[in-house]
Amino acid sequence: xxxxxxxxxxxxxxxxxxxxxxxxxxxxxxxxxxxxxxxxxxxxxxxxxxxxxxxxxxxxxxxxxxxxxxxxxxxxxxxxxxxxxxxxxxxxxxxxxxxxxxxxxxxxxxxxxxxxxxxxxxxxxxxxxxxxxxxxxxxxxxxxxxxxxxxxxxxxxxxxxxxxxxxxxxxxxxxxxxxxxxxxxxxxxxxxxxxxxxxxxxxxxxxxxxxxxxxxxxxxxxxxxxxxxxxxxxxxxxxxxxxxxxxxxxxxxxxxxxxxxxxxxxxxxxxxxxxxxxxxxxxxxxxxxxxxxxxxxxxxx
Numbered sequence: 400x401x402x403x404x405x406x407x408x409x410x411x412x413x414x415x416x417x418x419x420x421x422x423x424x425x426x427x428x429x430x431x432x433x434x435x436x437x438x439x440x441x442x443x444x445x446x447x448x449x450x451x452x453x454x455x456x457x458x459x460x461x462x463x464x465x466x467x468x469x470x471x472x473x474x475x476x477x478x479x480x481x482x483x484x485x486x487x488x489x490x491x492x493x494x495x496x497x498x499x500x501x502x503x504x505x506x507x508x509x510x511x512x513x514x515x516x517x518x519x520x521x522x523x524x525x526x527x528x529x530x531x532x533x534x535x536x537x538x539x540x541x542x543x544x545x546x547x548x549x550x551x552x553x554x555x556x557x558x559x560x561x562x563x564x565x566x567x568x569x570x571x572x573x574x575x576x577x578x579x580x581x582x583x584x585x586x587x588x589x590x591x592x593x594x595x596x597x598x599x600x601x602x603x604x605x606x607x608x609x610x611x612x613x614x615x616x617x618x619x620x621x622x623x624x625x626x627x628x629x630x631x632x633x634x635x636x637x638x639x640x641x642x643x644x645x646x647x648x649x650x651x652x653x654x655x656x657x658x659x660x661x662x663x664x665x666x667x668x669x670x671x672x673x674x675x676x677x678x679x680x681x682x683x684x685x686x687x688x689x690x691x692x693x694x695x696x697x698x699x700x
Contacts, residue, residue, distance in 0.1 A: 411663050412671065414574045416482035420567065420684045423560045424493045430501060430620070434556025437620060438613075438634030443565065444498055445612035448505055450491040452512040453536070454484040456521075460533040461579050463526045464586045473581065480578040483571045490564065502619045508612055527587045531597030534579040535655070538662060539601065541576035542651040544569030546644060549668050551692040553644065563688025570674055577662040595656055 433439035458481050468474055499505040521529055547553055548569050554562045583589045617627050638644045654660055670691055677687035 411577065412574050412667055414476055414479035414483065414578070415571075416479055416486060417567070417571070417678075417684075418482070418486055420486075420490070422490065422564045422567075422685055424490070424497065424564070426560065428497060428558050428560060432558035432561050433554070437617060437622070438630050439637065441613045441616040441620075442609065442634070442638070443561070444503075444616060445609045447491045447494045448498065448503070448508045448612055449512060449608065451488040451495070452509055452516060454488040454491075456516040456529075457533045457536065457579065458484050459517075459521075460526070460529045461582055463530065464582050467586050468582070473586075476575070476578050477582070480575040483575055487568055487571070494561075494564065498616075503616055508615075512608075527583075527589055527593055528597055530579060530583050530587050531589060531593050532601055534583045534594070535598035535601040536605070537572070537576055537579050538598070538655050539605065539652070541572045541662065542648045542665075544572045545651070545665075545668050546648050548670050548674070548691070550647075559689045560685055563685040566674065566688035566691060567684050570671060573667045573671065580662050591658055598655055 429435070431437050431440040433443065461477055461480065465474070465477060468477070495505045495509075520532065524532075548566055554565070583594065614627075617630060622630065636643065639646065651665060654664070674687060674691055677690055678684060681687050681690075
């Protein structure tokens with residue numbers, strides 16, 4: 400069993416469930432909303448199809464240990480984590496309705512994920528391991544979120560509604576990034592092997608299923624085999640090439656594998672406070688998300 404390490408000195412932000420937000424997802428969003436790029440669009444679309452069942456899985460795995468917890472702060476964190484994840488699931492379900500209307504087999508994707516997560520994984524793995532999967536997935540989504548909001552070029556030319564949706568989702572992922580991890584370490588008393596093994600499983604399964612869904616989506620889009628080959632070649636370079644989406648966050652990924660790691664060894668990103676201020680000022684998540692890197696946003700109030 401890994402010896403719990405002292406918590407970092409960073410003061411984490413409060414976990415704030417933000418409900419009844421309107422991103423205009425019923426509007427005329429282009430099919431390839433990421434600057435007309437099918438690979439980039441379908442990468443985010445494929446992740447969206449995985450979120451509703453995935454978020455419910457995360458909630459279930461954390462709640463497995465709720466009866467062992469007496470600390471009211473931890474119980475409140477779990478409650479707020481649950482409410483945030485429920486909102487993510489609800490809004491990405493609305494997002495996915497658009498994809499279903501485009502001919503994407505969303506219902507089949509959801510049914511397959513339901514079977515994998517709830518019947519196969521929860522049916523054959525220990526509750527400590529499934530909580531480890533949750534903590535690992537929360538770490539990956541949090542560091543990807545760091546990347547999305549701190550590198551505005553990632554969403555350059557994107558539809559403002561979906562860009563704002565992912566910015567909001569990213570900010571909330573950062574707020575609750577330690578909840579499942581703390582339950583894993585302090586309540587489930589996970590071994591280091593359990594923590595690393597569950598992360599390695601997530602590392603393999605997450606891109607596999609995203610790419611599998613993307614393959615289906617690009618076929619639905621009507622691209623020929625040769626067109627899809629070129630789309631994949633350019634897209635994989637965007638993901639994994641120098642300066643691509645993933646290389647800058649590899650250090651944060653590997654830190655999870657170190658004994659003594661804790662998510663709050665990394666603070667929230669610099670744009671977190673400006674986004675909070677914009678959301679409060681405007682009351683509009685789309686405007687806040689899309690003004691995030693505008694002139695004057697970083698000025699000290």
